[in-house]
């Protein structure tokens with residue numbers, strides 16, 4: 001499924017969601033192109049996770065429309081959404097869920113093997129991502145042998161190994177120390193740049209996204225725009241965040257948000 005000519009990956013209009021009588025999202029719209037990084041911010045309970053679950057097809061929204069590469073996602077049945085998700089999306093959240101019986105390398109290679117890749121190619125790609133995340137030396141270990149931040153790095157490697165079109169990251173750095181947080185965010189930003197992966201992440205920690213932008217990293221910074229939510233609604237009138245740093249690649253586009 002190729003991206004439309006303008007590079008649009010994800011678009012949503014008038015997104016609503018309610019859990020029974022509890023409204024969680026109101027009239028959210030957005031538009032993201034290849035390689036853009038969007039940070040969704042807001043206090044607890046403001047709807048950040050619900051937005052990611054809807055956009056990623058994990059949850060069918062109560063109302064509104066979502067398009068992935070120009071094709072409707074909101075109207076797909078559960079099975080079709082699941083297939084699309086496995087093929088085109090990656091997901092990480094604050095608690096890495098690795099298969100305890102598999103080694104780190106096997107865990108990381110799993111998405112590629114599920115997509116029919118050969119063992120050798122899957123191992124090679126897994127090794128490359130583990131190396132990028134600084135945990136290649138743990139490749140033969142099992143998840144239980146790792147520290148928490150190492151498990152999270154492995155989860156990030158596994159989420160990126162099949163070069164998803166969109167990586168959804170729901171508070172990916174919440175359980176980590178500050179220095180580890182910045183490294184994970186910088187890796188996500190670098191992946192977005194180098195592999196044209198669109199990243200949608202939620203965070204409480206605005207200062208951190210700014211720190212990740214300005215840290216000393218080679219060519220990578222978190223080129224984010226912010227979308228602030230409160231009580232399920234987009235907060236208007238906030239600064240959209242710092243202007244993106246100069247892009248290393250061609251066609252780098254600012255994230256455009258529209259409601």
Ligand SMILES: Nc1ncnc2c1ncn2[C@@H]1O[C@H](COP(=O)(O)OP(=O)(O)OP(=O)(O)O)[C@@H](O)[C@H]1O
Pocket residue numbers: 019022023024042043044045046047048049050051
């Ligand atoms: N499964 C659920 N059933 C019922 N209500 C839910 C469910 N999940 C979330 N909610 C409610 O929906 C609203 C938005 O929750 P959501 O988890 O999306 O917010 P959030 O900004 O991600 O919060 P947090 O930062 O705490 O994860 C809250 O009022 C929450 O209580």
